[in-house]
Amino acid sequence: xxxxxxxxxxxxxxxxxxxxxxxxxxxxxxxxxxxxxxxxxxxxxxxxxxxxxxxxxxxxxxxxxxxxxxxxxxxxxxxxxxxxxxxxxxxxxxxxxxxxxxxxxxxxxxxxxxxxxxxxxxxxxxxxxxxxxxxxxxxxxxxxxxxxxxxxxxxxxxxxxxxxxxxxxxxxxxxxxxxxxxxxxxxxxxxxxxxxxxxxxxxxxxxxxxxxxxxxxxxxxxxxxxxxxxxxxxxxxxxxxxxxxxxxxxxxxxxxxxxxxxxxxxxxxxxxxxxxxxxxxxxxxxxxxxxxxxxxxxxxxxxxxxxxxxxxxxxxxxxxxxxxxxxxxxxxxxxxxxxxxxxxxxxxxxxxxxxxxxxxxxxxxxx
Amino acid sequence: xxxxxxxxxxxxxxxxxxxxxxxxxxxxxxxxxxxxxxxxxxxxxxxxxxxxxxxxxxxxxxxxxxxxxxxxxxxxxxxxxxxxxxxxxxxxxxxxxxxxxxxxxxxxxxxxxxxxxxxxxxxxxxxxxxxxxxxxxxxxxxxxxxxxxxxxxxxxxxxxxxxxxxxxxxxxxxxxxxxxxxxxxxxxxxxxxxxxxxxxxxxxxxxxxxxxxxxxxxxxxxxxxxxxxxxxxxxxxxxxxxxxxxxxxxxxxxxxxxxxxxxxxxxxxxxxxxxxxxxxxxxxxxxxxxxxxxxxxxxxxxxxxxxxx
Numbered sequence: 087x088x089x090x091x092x093x094x095x096x097x098x099x100x101x102x103x104x105x106x107x108x109x110x111x112x113x114x115x116x117x118x119x120x121x122x123x124x125x126x127x128x129x130x131x132x133x134x135x136x137x138x139x140x141x142x143x144x145x146x147x148x149x150x151x152x153x154x155x156x157x158x159x160x161x162x163x164x165x166x167x168x169x170x171x172x173x174x175x176x177x178x179x180x181x182x183x184x185x186x187x188x189x190x191x192x193x194x195x196x197x198x199x200x201x202x203x204x205x206x207x208x209x210x211x212x213x214x215x216x217x218x219x220x221x222x223x224x225x226x227x228x229x230x231x232x233x234x235x236x237x238x239x240x241x242x243x244x245x246x247x248x249x250x251x252x253x254x255x256x257x258x259x260x261x262x263x264x265x266x267x268x269x270x271x272x273x274x275x276x277x278x279x280x281x282x283x284x285x286x287x288x289x290x291x292x293x294x295x296x297x298x299x300x301x302x303x304x305x306x307x308x309x310x311x312x313x314x315x316x317x318x319x320x321x322x323x324x325x326x327x328x329x330x331x332x333x334x335x336x337x338x339x340x341x342x343x344x345x346x347x348x349x350x351x352x353x354x355x356x357x358x359x360x361x362x363x364x365x366x367x368x369x370x371x372x373x374x375x376x377x378x379x380x381x382x383x384x385x386x387x388x389x390x391x392x393x394x395x396x397x398x399x400x401x402x403x404x405x406x407x408x409x410x411x412x413x414x415x416x417x418x419x420x421x422x423x424x425x426x427x428x429x430x431x432x433x434x435x436x437x438x439x440x441x442x443x444x445x446x447x448x449x450x451x452x453x
Numbered sequence: 454x455x456x457x458x459x460x461x462x463x464x465x466x467x468x469x470x471x472x473x474x475x476x477x478x479x480x481x482x483x484x485x486x487x488x489x490x491x492x493x494x495x496x497x498x499x500x501x502x503x504x505x506x507x508x509x510x511x512x513x514x515x516x517x518x519x520x521x522x523x524x525x526x527x528x529x530x531x532x533x534x535x536x537x538x539x540x541x542x543x544x545x546x547x548x549x550x551x552x553x554x555x556x557x558x559x560x561x562x563x564x565x566x567x568x569x570x571x572x573x574x575x576x577x578x579x580x581x582x583x584x585x586x587x588x589x590x591x592x593x594x595x596x597x598x599x600x601x602x603x604x605x606x607x608x609x610x611x612x613x614x615x616x617x618x619x620x621x622x623x624x625x626x627x628x629x630x631x632x633x634x635x636x637x638x639x640x641x642x643x644x645x646x647x648x649x650x651x652x653x654x655x656x657x658x659x660x661x662x663x664x665x666x667x668x669x670x671x672x673x674x675x676x677x678x679x680x681x682x683x684x685x686x687x688x689x690x691x692x693x694x695x696x697x698x699x700x701x702x703x704x705x706x707x708x709x710x711x712x713x714x715x716x717x718x719x720x721x722x723x724x725x726x727x728x729x730x731x732x733x734x735x736x737x738x739x740x741x742x743x744x745x746x747x748x749x750x751x752x753x754x755x756x757x758x759x760x761x762x
Contacts, residue, residue, distance in 0.1 A: 137567070185549075185551050187498075187551070187555070237741075237742060238747075239747065240747060241741075241742050241745050241746070241747060242745040242746050242747035242748070242749075242750075243738075243741045243742055243745045244691065244741075244745075244759075246496075246498075246551060246687070246759075247687060247688050247691055247737075247741065248738060248741065250684060250687065250688060251688055251734045251735075251737055251738045252738070254681065254685075254731055254734040255731050255734050255735060255738070257731075258727050258728055258730055258731030258734070259727075259728070259731075261727035261730075262725065262726075262727040262728050265726070265727060266724055266725075266727075377559075380555055380558070380559065381559075383552070383555050384552060384555055384556055384559070387549060387552035388552075419567075420566065420567050420570050421566075422562075422563050422564075422565075422566030422567040422570070423563075423567060424563075425559055425560070425562060425563025425566065425567075426560065426563035426564055426567055427563075428559055428560075428563065429556055429557070429559040429560025429561070429563050429564075430560060432552075432555075432556040432559070432560075433538070433542065433553070433556045433557070433560060436542060436548050436549075436552055436553055436556060437542055437545060437548065439545075439547045439548055440545035440546045440547050440548050442547070
């Protein structure tokens with residue numbers, strides 16, 4: 087009893103002050119991102135006004151196309167699914183202090199792995215085939231990013247550059263395979279690999295038009311959250327990210343942990359590739375390279391490399407991307423409008439990071 | 454594209470040489486710009502967006518005014534504006550320059566596509582070239598030796614930059630800020646000012662690289678006008694070890710390597726076309742694996758690069 091009581095008092099030494107500070111910090115962490123999004127909306131509104139469209143009509147279109155009703159929200163979720171998986175590919179290694187931007191490449195490799203299994207093993211029963219495809223996609227994506235981690239660990243190769251180069255190499259491999267060894271002669275307009283048989287495609291969540299990739303994404307984000315924030319493995323990861331030397335001195339297996347985390351990140355992006363191939367495209371082709379990877383990098387930064395943050399920001403971005411068609415049809419704006427909006431939102435949110443601690447009202451009052 | 458029908462296999466090295474002359478300028482301008490930016494201690498990953506906006510601005514202004522040189526200037530100015538946003542944002546506390554770069558990449562390309570749609574159809578006056586191949590009978594060689602004044606300017610700039618970094622007051626300021634901002638500040642150098650000017654000038658150059666794409670080669674404005682030269686700039690600068698003269702050699706190499714795939718295809722080698730296109734990336738990665746070491750940073754790397762300082 088007494089030990090528990092001491093523990094309780096040491097863990098919570100002076101309740102009054104931290105509580106008041108905690109709610110102020112909490113309010114700050116809500117007000118600043120919401121304020122940033124509002125500010126981005128204002129800037130974007132001015133931009134639309136200059137382009138000759140009514141800002142309020144544009145806001146209305148975005149809201150309707152992204153979150154207006156269940157039908158529209160499903161479009162948002164379909165786009166959010168690969169983004170959240172890709173974001174984990176940056177978010178996980180970043181907890182180690184590595185900035186990996188090879189998401190696009192890992193997604194492509196994951197898609198190739200999926201097709202390699204799915205298009206060749208056509209007799210496999212549905213769930214066996216799906217499991218095998220998911221494992222192949224994750225393995226390919228995982229190994230791809232693990233290679234980036236290994237180059238950093240053993241050769242000191244800057245991970246930003248190596249992963250960027252690996253994107254181009256992955257895309258070249260994709261183009262080579264779908265135009266050469268894996269080419270399906272019946273795909274005339276868009277060179278594609280042999281398709282995955284319809285029976286083995288990844289279906290939709292019952293009662294919706296959203297494929298199961300969304301479930302993969304949500305589960306992966308939740309696993310990341312628990313793994314990094316609430317396990318001893320996650321503590322080690324954060325320790326390596328916080329102070330590499332201290333982690334080495336403390337005897338952590340830095341190499342093994344780093345490579346594992348890189349593998350997990352790449353596996354997430356590979357799973358995104360699997361879902362894109364097995365649920366959306368049906369085969370591997372250049373449509374896999376749609377910028378989900380680069381969007382994922384930003385989502386990881388804006389979501390603060392946190393599993394739940396990534397989940398939330400992905401849905402927001404999915405909504406922005408889903409509004410492209412509506413902006414074209416209703417407001418007669420170019421399809422590039424969503425890119426401009428996406429860029430603005432992220433720039434303003436990144437700027438807002440520098441505002442934490444700048445407002446007196448969110449600070450603890452001096453005693 | 455160089456036609457190899459009449460001269461057979463001789464066309465391959467010729468096409469690679471032509472590619473080095475014709476395709477290297479965008480690489481050269483973005484890599485010199487990135488080199489300047491990184492020397493001051495910040496990374497700009499958004500040069501792909503700058504390149505696209507530059508290409509669009511150059512084409513639009515050249516079409517509207519009829520003067521391609523005004524287009525080049527507009528491209529540089531558009532680049533500098535994007536650069537000023539990057540410079541300002543990436544120097545805020547707790548703001549990561551890599552994240553800002555990716556956001557600027559998306560924003561810049563979005564802006565270029567948004568404004569540029571009406572200019573995809575019309576023909577803008579291109580930049581004139583300097584014909585150096587009149588002595589030759591081969592039309593392939595003649596077209597290969599048609600050199601853009603922008604390439605000449607770029608080559609000159611590579612040597613000017615080298616001299617500038619080593620021998621001028623401002624060159625020293627930039628290196629000091631890039632190596633050790635705290636020490637530079639103690640010397641009374643304004644870190645913010647030096648970095649802002651470096652990033653803006655670097656983006657100005659990337660914009661001009663874009664002008665080359667739309668006004669010289671390939672010589673028109675489309676959404677696919679750039680093949681990733683802006684994103685590659687960062688890798689190129691590492692490849693060149695932050696030396697402007699080596700940026701020139703690396704750009705020639707990358708420009709030539711870009712032409713290997715198409716040249717072999719023209720000579721009848723159909724397979725491995727796409728893998729040859731990836732040759733520069735594989736080469737860069739290979740060189741990095743062989744020359745980097747986990748024990749020390751790369752020779753020539755600015756000390757503050759990537760440190761968030």
